[in-house]
Amino acid sequence: MRKISILFLILSITVFAFAFGEGAYFKKGLKAFNDGDYVTAKVFFNESINKNPKFSRGYSYLALSQSYIGEIDNAIMNYQMAFKFDKKDYSSLTNLCSLFIDKGNMSAAHKACTKALSINPKSYKALSNRCQVFIQSKRYDSAIGDCSQAIQVKGDYAKAYSNRGIAYTGLSQYESAVSDFDMAIKYNPTDAMAYNNRCNAFKELKEYDKALADCNKAIAMDKNLPEAYFNRGAVYEHLGQNSDAAFEYSRYLKFNPEAETVRQKMKRLMKGE
Numbered sequence: 577m578r579k580i581s582i583l584f585l586i587l588s589i590t591v592f593a594f595a596f597g598e599g600a601y602f603k604k605g606l607k608a609f610n611d612g613d614y615v616t617a618k619v620f621f622n623e624s625i626n627k628n629p630k631f632s633r634g635y636s637y638l639a640l641s642q643s644y645i646g647e648i649d650n651a652i653m654n655y656q657m658a659f660k661f662d663k664k665d666y667s668s669l670t671n672l673c674s675l676f677i678d679k680g681n682m683s684a685a686h687k688a689c690t691k692a693l694s695i696n697p698k699s700y701k702a703l704s705n706r707c708q709v710f711i712q713s714k715r716y717d718s719a720i721g722d723c724s725q726a727i728q729v730k731g732d733y734a735k736a737y738s739n740r741g742i743a744y745t746g747l748s749q750y751e752s753a754v755s756d757f758d759m760a761i762k763y764n765p766t767d768a769m770a771y772n773n774r775c776n777a778f779k780e781l782k783e784y785d786k787a788l789a790d791c792n793k794a795i796a797m798d799k800n801l802p803e804a805y806f807n808r809g810a811v812y813e814h815l816g817q818n819s820d821a822a823f824e825y826s827r828y829l830k831f832n833p834e835a836e837t838v839r840q841k842m843k844r845l846m847k848g849e
Contacts, residue, residue: 598627602634605641614641632662640671648675666695670702677708685709700726704736711743719743734764738773745777753777768798775807779814787811802831806838818845 605620621638625631639654652675658668669692676685689706692699703726710719723740726733741756757774760767775790791808794801809824825842829835 598624598631598634601627602631602637605634605637609637609641614644617641618645630661632658632660632665632668635661636665636668636671639668643671643675648679651675652679664695666692666699666702669695670699670705673702673705673709677705677712682709682712698729700729700733700736703729704733704739707736707739707743711739711746714746716743716746719746732763734760734762734767734770737763738767738770741770741773741777745773745780748780750777750780754781766797768794768801768804771797772801772804772807775804775811779807779811782814784811784815788815800831802828805831813845818848822846 601620601624605617605624608614608620609617618638618641621634621641624634625638628634635654635658639651639658642648642651642654652672655668655672655675659665659672662668669688673685673688673692676682676688686706686709689702689709692702693706696702703722707719707722707726710716710722720740720743723736723743726736727740730736737756738760741753741760744750744753744756754774754777757770757777760770761774764770771790771794775787775794778784778787778790788808788811791804791811794804795808798804805824805828809821809828812818812821812824822842822845825838825845829839829842832838
């Protein structure tokens, strides 16, 4: 009976400390985060960590807030701290993997995603992220394997279909790519990049009308998508509409002025060659 009383007392003290210590700041941080005020959320999550320097969830949500406001290096550091204090936190590792992908550090991304999957082999986000890592390394078969597993776990996960479509494109399996981009668009109709990627696949299949329609859709949704201008230029070039192709390449060059091959192609088309 005494042991039960002591255990209850310890539990009560722990709950009280959380409610009025790091928990109070964490709760305020969550409210700000859910309201889209990531700067304020960052302040509260940081305070929760000050109250408890081993508070894993505080580090994790601080990192998430930082990633939304572009503080990527700090976010990486805090995801690492979150995992340090909770060795089962595969979600922080998955998000860490994603940030490493954005920074182009594929070795670190692969390590983080693989570690996450060792904790939870059915993490569809970690599988899809590692699929993306494999794509960057041109290991397309491995990418397809991971994305297929992600889809088995969550059949409506648009990102996994989109990534697998990119892998199929890398293997020149364009019909399979189109099928996956169809599914990606079905589950996320606002994904401009999926339309752009399907445009590219249709282009390779010489279905230029469908390709042009998809590139038009991608650009209507996101006017800052250079790949869509390039693909639309390539479609126009295949259709023999050289002036239109040159114009689209010029728009692509505004985003990538160092793309000398595209610049030379544009000049050649402007000369009517």
